[in-house]
Amino acid sequence: MHSSPPHGERISGRVAEIEPQQIRVMFDLAAEADGDLVHLEVGEPDFDTPEHVVEAAFEAARRGETRYTANAGVLELRRALAEKRSQETGSAVDPDSELIVTNGGVEALHLAIHAVADPGDEVVIPTPTWPNPISQTRLADAVPVELPMAATDGFAPDAGRVVEAIGPDTAAVVVTSPSNPTGKLMPETAIDRIATAAAEHGAYVLADEVYRELTYGETPRPAASVTDHDEWVLSIGSFSKTYAMTGWRVGWLHGPADVVDELVTIHESTTSCVNTPAQHAAIAALTGPQEPIDEMKAAFRDRRDYVVDRLESIPHVSADRPEGAFYAFVDVSALEGSSAEIARRLLSKYDVVTAPGTAFGDGGEGYLRLSFAADRERLAVGLDRIESMVETELGLE
Ligand SMILES: Cc1ncc(COP(=O)(O)O)c(C=O)c1O
Numbered sequence: 509m510h511s512s513p514p515h516g517e518r519i520s521g522r523v524a525e526i527e528p529q530q531i532r533v534m535f536d537l538a539a540e541a542d543g544d545l546v547h548l549e550v551g552e553p554d555f556d557t558p559e560h561v562v563e564a565a566f567e568a569a570r571r572g573e574t575r576y577t578a579n580a581g582v583l584e585l586r587r588a589l590a591e592k593r594s595q596e597t598g599s600a601v602d603p604d605s606e607l608i609v610t611n612g613g614v615e616a617l618h619l620a621i622h623a624v625a626d627p628g629d630e631v632v633i634p635t636p637t638w639p640n641p642i643s644q645t646r647l648a649d650a651v652p653v654e655l656p657m658a659a660t661d662g663f664a665p666d667a668g669r670v671v672e673a674i675g676p677d678t679a680a681v682v683v684t685s686p687s688n689p690t691g692k693l694m695p696e697t698a699i700d701r702i703a704t705a706a707a708e709h710g711a712y713v714l715a716d717e718v719y720r721e722l723t724y725g726e727t728p729r730p731a732a733s734v735t736d737h738d739e740w741v742l743s744i745g746s747f748s749k750t751y752a753m754t755g756w757r758v759g760w761l762h763g764p765a766d767v768v769d770e771l772v773t774i775h776e777s778t779t780s781c782v783n784t785p786a787q788h789a790a791i792a793a794l795t796g797p798q799e800p801i802d803e804m805k806a807a808f809r810d811r812r813d814y815v816v817d818r819l820e821s822i823p824h825v826s827a828d829r830p831e832g833a834f835y836a837f838v839d840v841s842a843l844e845g846s847s848a849e850i851a852r853r854l855l856s857k858y859d860v861v862t863a864p865g866t867a868f869g870d871g872g873e874g875y876l877r878l879s880f881a882a883d884r885e886r887l888a889v890g891l892d893r894i895e896s897m898v899e900t901e902l903g904l905e
Pocket of ligand 1: 551611612613614615638684687688716718745746747748749754758759
């Protein structure tokens with residue numbers, strides 16, 4: 509009898525090459541651990557979705573909004589998004605052709621990379637970075653070009669280095685501002701320089717702005733409005749972080765009509781559309797009361813200051829004060845071992861779950877990402893434990 513090859517041999521090389529994310533690895537280790545764990549690895553608000561948003565989904569389902577929607581998304585949602593984007597960018601946005609509603613910002617990025625990168629093309633990605641654009645680029649058979657930013661500068665985005673990396677093979681450059689994991693903003697002049705270089709080479713800027721409205725100073729202007737080359741900017745946004753809606757899976761991309769049209773084609777053959785009641789919830793989030801969002805932001809600001817102040821008081825560790833998002837990127841290089849080893853020790857001996865810096869691409873070695881999407885009391889317990897690990901390991905007691 510003919511014997512079949514092992515199942516594993518039928519996995520495509522493209523997929524087999526993708527390694528599990530280190531954050532996922534920490535989740536799995538934490539799931540196996542018992543004890544009173546403090547979760548500081550979490551990448552989502554710990555707040556509930558505002559009640560009026562939840563209600564809008566129920567109402568939509570009850571009135572029969574339970575069928576497929578247009579591939580590009582419910583027109584009312586695109587109109588609300590277009591109106592907001594027009595105000596924010598200062599130029600008119602056409603809801604019919606320049607916007608697509610996606611399954612979170614993650615799908616918007618995936619579609620954008622697949623739409624613009626041919627096999628072998630390069631996607632320039634400054635690091636440390638949220639790792640998904642790296643694996644998405646590989647899934648498109650394109651080549652991620654990781655550009656580690658200098659730790660000495662607090663990982664401030666160095667536009668000159670990004671511009672130098674843009675060449676004839678570049679299909680896209682990822683600009684994430686504020687950054688996950690550093691919470692740094694990219695200055696407008698840097699975005700403009702990068703967009704100008706990208707435009708010269710016929711490459712797109714993938715402006716990941718999912719944390720743009722979760723900033724602690726003035727809300728930064730969208731990338732598309734700080735350059736004359738906005739026809740080369742694909743802007744990615746999401747309801748996940750701004751409205752505490754991670755599980756609803758609603759994001760969007762705004763860009764030139766011809767590119768958005770291609771995205772709709774891919775979206776049609778992969779997910780068709782976003783969950784219909786969730787799109788109605790998103791309309792309520794955009795057009796309803798914004799107080800719950802302001803309250804959440806104020807809580808994040810308090811926690812940010814608390815976390816950074818506490819970290820400053822622990823000898824031999826340090827973290828810059830993030831300008832946006834809800835992460836502190838902490839220099840723990842004084843401790844022994846790689847950041848993955850430090851994160852594992854912190855989990856196994858001190859019951860604190862964090863994400864190692866190397867989960868965010870080249871350049872994150874020696875760092876841990878702490879999320880402050882946890883309540884003040886748990887943050888205090890987590891920081892006490894981190895302090896005692898540092899004191900014990902460095903013999904400071
Ligand atoms: C920088 C960044 N971009 C995009 C996303 C995608 O989020 P979502 O797909 O929930 O919108 C995340 C999620 O953690 C993120 O950190």
